[in-house]
Amino acid sequence: MNSLKFRIFGFHLRSTNSKEILFNSLKTIEMNTVLVTGANKGIGFEIAKNLGKRGYRVVAGARNGQRGLAAVEQLRSEGLTADFLQIDVTDLKSIDEAAKLVAEKYPDINLLVNNAGIPGYPMYAAGWEFDAATLEQTWRTDFLGPFELIKQLLNTLKANHGKILNVSIPIEPSPFFNAFAYQTAKAPLNVMTKSFGMTFEKENIPVEIMAVMPGAVSTDLNGRIQGSFVKTPEQAAAWIVGLAFDGQNHNGQVINHDGALADYSAG
Numbered sequence: 001m002n003s004l005k006f007r008i009f010g011f012h013l014r015s016t017n018s019k020e021i022l023f024n025s026l027k028t029i030e031m032n033t034v035l036v037t038g039a040n041k042g043i044g045f046e047i048a049k050n051l052g053k054r055g056y057r058v059v060a061g062a063r064n065g066q067r068g069l070a071a072v073e074q075l076r077s078e079g080l081t082a083d084f085l086q087i088d089v090t091d092l093k094s095i096d097e098a099a100k101l102v103a104e105k106y107p108d109i110n111l112l113v114n115n116a117g118i119p120g121y122p123m124y125a126a127g128w129e130f131d132a133a134t135l136e137q138t139w140r141t142d143f144l145g146p147f148e149l150i151k152q153l154l155n156t157l158k159a160n161h162g163k164i165l166n167v168s169i170p171i172e173p174s175p176f177f178n179a180f181a182y183q184t185a186k187a188p189l190n191v192m193t194k195s196f197g198m199t200f201e202k203e204n205i206p207v208e209i210m211a212v213m214p215g216a217v218s219t220d221l222n223g224r225i226q227g228s229f230v231k232t233p234e235q236a237a238a239w240i241v242g243l244a245f246d247g248q249n250h251n252g253q254v255i256n257h258d259g260a261l262a263d264y265s266a267g
């Protein structure tokens with residue numbers, strides 16, 4: 001992926017009455033574009049900022065206009081190129097409209113970051129205590145939304161040899177992390193990452209897909225937990241974005257923050 005390209009056009013035009021009109025050079029700056037969902041805060045906002053600093057035009061996806069625009073203002077105030085895109089990843093119509101707009105307005109998009117996510121609350125309730133509506137909302141946000149967005153942008157990403165990053169979590173329940181709604185919602189995201197990656201490779205589709213699991217990060221999602229093992233959103237974003245630029249092929253990988261790859265065939 002090229003992160004930044006410049007193209008400058010300059011031209012003269014001669015009018016019919018022979019008065020030469022000199023047009024100011026029309027300067028077009030051509031950048032690669034990334035779409036980050038849930039970019040208005042937390043890890044998503046920091047991913048957007050990190051990529052903006054790398055020269056990307058950031059399309060900051062958010063479901064709420066006010067919050068999304070505030071994030072875009074903040075990115076722009078730091079000299080970054082950012083546009084707001086309204087997208088609610090639980091709403092197929094919203095995804096459809098957003099994807100069409102992105103494909104039309106940003107045909108150079110070569111990175112999609114499926115970051116928007118929720119854990120389903122109360123995060124650590126016993127599984128049977130969740131109601132179906134909460135589970136459905138969590139699954140729509142964490143899996144169906146990213147699935148649909150990938151489907152809709154796949155042709156454009158193919159044309160640009162793009163990458164897809166799915167922000168995820170370990171899905172094995174353990175005594176340390178047993179979050180029923182959250183893990184059952186991210187499980188298909190991780191499976192999709194492996195499945196699509198395998199098919200991309202088999203069919204020589206020039207797209208790389210990976211899922212990234214940054215570990216514990218202090219954000220609103222978890223009440224801004226603190227601890228020596230907890231990352232800041234900025235640190236998490238730096239690790240996540242770094243994987244897209246480390247020169248390795250991560251296609252089909254589900255990567256933990258310690259570098260371990262999830263392997264669901266083991267054991």
Ligand SMILES: NC(=O)c1ccc[n+]([C@@H]2O[C@H](COP(=O)([O-])OP(=O)(O)OC[C@H]3O[C@@H](n4cnc5c(N)ncnc54)[C@H](OP(=O)(O)O)[C@@H]3O)[C@@H](O)[C@H]2O)c1
Pocket residue numbers: 037038039040041042043044062063064067087088089090114115116117118119141167168169213214215216217218219220221222
């Ligand atoms: N924090 C962690 O420890 C941790 C660890 C591993 C992975 N992750 C993953 O990292 C991602 C970002 O989480 P975070 O920790 O940064 O949490 P966060 O601060 O709560 O941010 C979540 C983002 O997702 C957006 N979002 C939620 N539902 C949405 C919807 N239906 N449509 C569009 N956007 C929606 C939120 O928008 P609103 O502001 O409108 O709610 C917000 O921008 C999630 O996928 C999460 O699972 C987090």
